[in-house]
Amino acid sequence: xxxxxxxxxxxxxxxxxxxxxxxxxxxxxxxxxxxxxxxxxxxxxxxxxxxxxxxxxxxxxxxxxxxxxxxxxxxxxxxxxxxxxxxxxxxxxxxxxxxxxxxxxxxxxxxxxxxxxxxxxxxxxxxxxxxxxxxxxxxxxx
Amino acid sequence: xxxxxxxxxxxxxxxxxxxxxxxxxxxxxxxxxxxxxxxxxxxxxxxxxxxxxxxxxxxxxxxxxxxxxxxxxxxxxxxxxxxxxxxxxxxxxxxxxxxxxxxxxxxxxxxxxxxxxxxxxxxxxxxxxxxxxxxxxxxxxxxxxxxxxxxxxxxxxxxxxxxxxxxxxxxxxxxxxxxxxxxxxxxxxxxxxxxxxxxxxxxxxxxxxxxxxxxxxxxxxxxxxxxxxxxxxxxxxxxxxxxxxxxxxxxxxxxxxxxxxxxxxxxxxxxxxxxxxxxxxxxxxxxxxxxxxxxxxxxxxxxxxxxxxxxxxxxxxxxxxxxxxxxxxxxxxxxxxxxxxxxxxxxxxxxxxxxxxxxxxxxxxxxxxxxxxxxxxxxxxxxxxxxxxxxxxxxxxxxxxxxxxxxxxxxxxxxxxxxxxxxxxxxxxxxxxxx
Numbered sequence: 001x002x003x004x005x006x007x008x009x010x011x012x013x014x015x016x017x018x019x020x021x022x023x024x025x026x027x028x029x030x031x032x033x034x035x036x037x038x039x040x041x042x043x044x045x046x047x048x049x050x051x052x053x054x055x056x057x058x059x060x061x062x063x064x065x066x067x068x069x070x071x072x073x074x075x076x077x078x079x080x081x082x083x084x085x086x087x088x089x090x091x092x093x094x095x096x097x098x099x100x101x102x103x104x105x106x107x108x109x110x111x112x113x114x115x116x117x118x119x120x121x122x123x124x125x126x127x128x129x130x131x132x133x134x135x136x137x138x139x140x141x142x
Numbered sequence: 143x144x145x146x147x148x149x150x151x152x153x154x155x156x157x158x159x160x161x162x163x164x165x166x167x168x169x170x171x172x173x174x175x176x177x178x179x180x181x182x183x184x185x186x187x188x189x190x191x192x193x194x195x196x197x198x199x200x201x202x203x204x205x206x207x208x209x210x211x212x213x214x215x216x217x218x219x220x221x222x223x224x225x226x227x228x229x230x231x232x233x234x235x236x237x238x239x240x241x242x243x244x245x246x247x248x249x250x251x252x253x254x255x256x257x258x259x260x261x262x263x264x265x266x267x268x269x270x271x272x273x274x275x276x277x278x279x280x281x282x283x284x285x286x287x288x289x290x291x292x293x294x295x296x297x298x299x300x301x302x303x304x305x306x307x308x309x310x311x312x313x314x315x316x317x318x319x320x321x322x323x324x325x326x327x328x329x330x331x332x333x334x335x336x337x338x339x340x341x342x343x344x345x346x347x348x349x350x351x352x353x354x355x356x357x358x359x360x361x362x363x364x365x366x367x368x369x370x371x372x373x374x375x376x377x378x379x380x381x382x383x384x385x386x387x388x389x390x391x392x393x394x395x396x397x398x399x400x401x402x403x404x405x406x407x408x409x410x411x412x413x414x415x416x417x418x419x420x421x422x423x424x425x426x427x428x429x430x431x432x433x434x435x436x437x438x439x440x441x442x443x444x445x446x447x448x449x450x451x452x453x454x455x456x457x458x459x460x461x462x463x464x465x466x467x468x469x470x471x472x473x474x475x476x477x478x479x480x481x482x483x484x485x486x487x488x489x490x491x492x493x494x495x496x497x498x499x500x501x502x503x504x505x506x507x508x509x510x511x512x513x514x515x516x517x518x519x520x521x522x523x524x525x526x527x528x529x530x531x532x533x534x535x536x537x538x539x540x541x542x543x544x545x546x547x548x549x550x551x552x553x554x555x556x557x558x559x560x561x562x563x564x565x566x567x568x569x570x571x572x573x574x575x576x577x
Contacts, residue, residue: 006525008518010555036527040552043527062557064518068525097526114525 003051008064032102074134164430175220210240232380243434255386256289262391267294272317281384286321324357331368342370360490396461
């Protein structure tokens with residue numbers, strides 16, 4: 001499991017740019033940034049090299065930011081990589097809250113999945129590893 | 143001081159006797175010295191010399207804010223200018239400013255009235271009073287100041303603004319009494335906490351005397367917890383004096399009117415009829431010994447009631463209930479009366495939300511549309527959108543149940559609702575044809 005930073009942002013001009021600038025000034029490097037948007041606001045999910053510091057920096061700058069544990073799974077960067085992973089979870093009858101992918105290097109992609117509930121999440125992690133996928137740690141993506 | 147103390151526990155029939163003498167004098171003084179009152183009384187067929195009981199005052203016509211505006215700046219003065227020592231003006235929250243004049247005697251009464259708050263809190267010479275109401279024409283700053291001095295407190299005239307400096311002085315000087323609007327007190331508390339302080343330990347506050355805007359019991363509880371002190375509600379208005387017309391005692395069960403200086407009635411705002419004790423209505427005030435700008439049956443537009451019975455503290459002056467709001471703060475949304483304090487009360491049942499809010503009124507397809515902007519409290523897990531939606535919907539449902547009117551809730555970023563240093567701007571009315 002790795003730490004994802006989740007930030008609440010209003011849907012207004014310049015907010016995302018300001019957020020990125022705040023992290024840039026703190027010399028924090030983002031590996032991935034995805035936005036779930038609604039009419040009035042968006043939820044920005046960030047994977048970065050130093051989530052603890054990113055959280056401090058954002059809170060100090062009056063952002064509403066929290067840290068969330070998510071599963072990060074290394075998947076070969078080839079057709080069907082994600083499909084095989086999801087099939088494994090499907091067999092477990094495991095619901096996924098949300099997910100997204102980014103590539104770490106040419107050979108490897110990282111699939112991020114939010115699985116609700118601590119017990120369910122650890123059961124899912126075990127099944128994923130047993131199926132031959134690699135569960136990534138913070139240092140694997142830093 | 144004994145004399146001042148005694149007046150607060152005088153049997154009520156004796157207070158009424160004092161009021162009767164005072165009211166009679168005010169009616170005659172106004173009639174003889176202020177052309178507005180002469181004209182108004184004559185028009186209404188009211189003879190100020192014919193008053194035989196306190197209840198007879200109900201025959202006198204009302205005075206409204208518009209009357210005071212029409213007589214701007216000095217036409218309501220009952221004494222020559224050479225006797226006027228000070229001028230104040232209403233903060234103009236609800237329109238054109240109105241003017242109050244004070245003779246030396248009036249200033250003394252004012253200080254004495256506000257000082258009662260300090261006395262209720264068993265305070266005095268050992269207290270340091272930190273006043274961060276705005277100083278100037280607004281009555282908050284100097285009213286509290288005169289009260290502090292009159293009560294014997296070491297009084298610090300901070301005025302409003304520069305919150306970090308306020309916090310520094312609160313810490314370094316160890317102030318024990320804080321006077322400002324409740325929303326500014328909350329801002330001070332939140333800022334201190336954000337600066338890494340624990341106001342409960344780093345400040346020496348024991349009492350806050352807060353007024354000039356209505357605040358809910360929940361807001362008070364939140365403030366008391368954050369600053370570890372006791373909050374007393376103070377009421378007043380420039381048109382009759384300023385803060386100190388009524389102040390809560392430590393029982394926190396209603397505000398004792400300074401009945402030796404003011405005669406209060408509660409009326410039905412629609413019909414003007416005087417209502418019995420216990421019923422909610424508009425507060426109407428007549429000064430009993432104000433010299434420069436006495437007022438007769440001034441319609442405050444504030445909604446309250448006289449709390450029947452005696453206070454556990456033993457003081458005999460009657461109490462008004464904490465204000466429900468003003469008749470002009472009251473929002474009429476699709477025909478339903480809503481006070482911002484009701485919205486606040488609902489919000490406070492949800493710990494996921496901070497105390498800051500703003501109500502925005504707009505017109506959409508000729509209908510009133512109400513949007514309530516709120517901020518999430520730190521610690522609320524919003525990682526999944528449905529958690530935010532759930533919070534929104536829960537608040538909307540609670541508001542609908544409590545107010546019978548649909549309000550759209552919008553969650554906004556922290557600190558995007560402006561923090562006030564004076565009166566909080568909680569309602570933005572952008573409706574067509576309202577302003």
